[in-house]
Amino acid sequence: MNIAVVFAGGSGMRMHTKARPKQFLELNGKPIIIYTLELFDNHPMIDSIVVACIEDWIPFLEKMLRKFEINKVVKIVPGGKTGQESIYNGLCAAEVVADGKDATVLIHDGVRPLITENTIKDNIKKVEECGSCITCIPATETFIVKKENETLEIPSRSDSLIARAPQSFRLVDIMNAHRKAIAEGHNDFIDSCTMMSHYGYKLGTIIGPIENIKITTPADFFVFRAMIKVHEDQQIFGL
Template sequence: MVNAMIFAGGTGTRMKTSDIPKQFIEVDGKPIIIRTLENFSTHPEVDGIVISCLEAWIDELWKLIEKWKVAKVVDIVKGGSTGHESIHNGLVRVDEFTKPEDIVLICDGVRPVMSEQLISNCIKLAREYETAVPVTPSIDSVLWSDDGEHCSKALPRGSMYITQAPQGYTMRKIMGAHLEAERRGIVSPTSSSELLIELGQEIHIYIGERDNIKVTTPEDLLTLRSHYYYERYKSFAREELKYGLE
């Protein structure tokens, strides 16, 4: 069995919107969270979806799921005060109806652009290695600074990778990591992959997609809107070419 666990508990402070969380912002007529969910609901290998959401927005999300006819949503649970806590709450719910060897795909709710192949690769590699984290090679030089003002160390760009989502794990692997984190008092790792690394475990990485952006800032929102405008333009161009040839 394969399940997606989508965490959408953030308020979007870096998006600088005070009235609506970033995952509920509409882009090209559809909320970002719905676009993200559709990537999993339409994937033939995904059996179910659990969402961890801001408590005040759970009812609204159910309405949107019904409006846009998003399939496979099993439940929406209350998010936490951190991303890690939101993921934990969602995983606890998924754990109620899965087996240790089942696969869970953990993804933030603001990744609306990802291919079916990316998800398929994640599932395949998670089954093989118990962990599967998509990454893209860093194309920029990377500097190390403890205080954000002074730097005396450059990191080798060829060894630097940017993590993406979804991140795939067996339930045995990720739930074990969360239980161990509780035991050690680890409360706020940046991501599931970083949690495993902090616990001394190795993760399997694979090359992701540069188009698979995480919508975090107003600049990301502009990039996303440009993506859909371009997709519409390509569609119109194909139609014009088709009828022009006829």
Template sequence: MNYALIFAGGVGSRMKYGDIPKQFLTIAQKSIIILTIEKFAENDNIDGIIVVCKDGHIDRLNSQLQDHKIQKVIDVVPGGTTAQESILFGLRRLKEYDENNNIVVIHDGVRPIIDSDLISKNIDAVSKYGSCVTTVSCKETILYRDGSGLNDYSALNRRNCLIARAPQCFKINDVLPAAEKSYAEKLEFIDTYSLMEYNGLKAHLIEGKHSNIKITTFDDYLMAKNLLEKAFDHE
């Protein structure tokens, strides 16, 4: 079985857009989180969806799921204080729901510009290689800071650099123990792939699209709004 774990447990402090969590901002009359969930619900390879939501907004999300008649959502669970903690809570709930060693596709709730083909490619890659992370090429020069001084940095060759994005896809019997171990040791990682690499697992890489941005700032929101509303106009 293949499950999606969509996490949206944050408040969007970098968005600076009132007191509405960024996942509930609207584009084309739907919230960002609903637009994201729909992409997974419509994919034939996804058997069920766990959503991790900001505590205090679960009723709002459940109401929207009902209004938009979205199927496949197994449960909506409260998020933690960090994305890593929220993902762990979602993984725990998924394991409670289905104890088998299933495939889990982990995705940001505020990354709605994802196509069905990329979801399927992630699942296929895990079936063949055991794990998968979506990447895009690096378009700009990256400076690596290797000290605390003003000039302690060096330019990396961008031809050798990739940007890790979502979805990131694993077998639950690999990712859940690693997440539990890191949580117990109070280790913080920027994403699940970094956590898995720390625990000795290298993921197969597949190419994604630069348009599949994470909506973090208001500029990101405007960009995503423009891209999605243009796509809806052409449907």
């Protein structure tokens, strides 16, 4: 069983939106989160979708799911105070959906709508191979790591990857990691791969599309709008 866990619990402070959170901003009359959910809803290898959403916006999301005929969302749960908590809430719902069956979960940002069908397929296959999959892109600029003693370390660009999403795991493994973190009072993991690495799990990787951005700022939204126009032109003109 393959379950997408999409978290959309953030308020989008960096987007500077006032009327609605960033995941519900519209392009061509469709909210960003619906663009994201359609990718999983249309994918033949995805069985179910769970969404962690800002609680006050759950009725609006339910309305949008009906409007745009998103059929695989089986549960919407309230998001948490942090991204880690929102993901955990979604994973708990996925655990109920799995009902004791072996399951792979693909953890994805609600505001990351530019992945591809192959990205989803490659995540599932990599988890089958080694138990986890972190979608990455190659590093295109130089990283500088600042050490405690003020020295700088510059890793080789050819050996560096940038982690994006989906980040996918066996459900039992990621649940074990989350419950260890809760027991230890560790609530500030920046993402799932950081948590899994901390607890000693092996991480597999795939290379995803370079346009797989997280829409966090107005500039990101403009890129998203441009990419949607490119995709529309490809469909119309066969470019």
